[in-house]
Amino acid sequence: MQIQSLYQEIILDHYRNPHHKGLREPFDVEVHHVNPTCGDEVTLRVALKDVGGDPVVTDVSYDSLGCSISQASASVMSDLVIGKPVSEAMRILQEFLDLMQSKGQAEPDEAVLEDAVAFAGVSKYPARIKCALLGWMAWKDATGQALDETTGQAS
Ligand code: ZN
Secondary structure, rough: OOOOOHHHHHHHHHHHHHOOOOOOOOOOOOEEEEEOOOOOOEEEEEEEEOOEEEEEEEEEEEEEEEOOOHHHHHHHHHHHOOOHHHHHHHHHHHHHHHOOOOOOOOOHHHHHHHHHHHHHHHOOHHHHHHHHHHHHHHHHHHHHHHHHHHHHOOO
16 A cells, blocks of 8 residues: 655655664563554664663663564654653653544654654554554553563562
8 A cells, every 4th residue: 555645755765774673772661562463563672771769761672573563653753752761752652543543634743753653644544543653552552561570570
């Protein structure tokens, strides 16, 4: 399926030259997520560091296979969350979720979403939204588990 979009070049660029790809150590949690409707898969690792009670995403690494949208989205997501406090990264995730639920009507905030604005056109294609969200959902899952472990150790 052809997705006509002003942002197609950004997506293709991330697909051809994915950022932060390849599984790395150290990491706290590894997850494997699948998007069965398209056949996309991602294995994703998250490393967090507690800086004065405020966990920071120190690294996200992943190995992915599947369509260009799912792979480009994982690349863009890793750019956006690495180095950020988890609370801020979760806000960016929420912005991206809102964009994906906008059916092509949202005006994405480039200051927050950076290259992720390129996926605005995907929100018009319900079958592809799961492709764009696969990496983000894997990150959210892994980060939630890593936070649980941190909390468990503290109490
Ligand atoms: Zn896909």
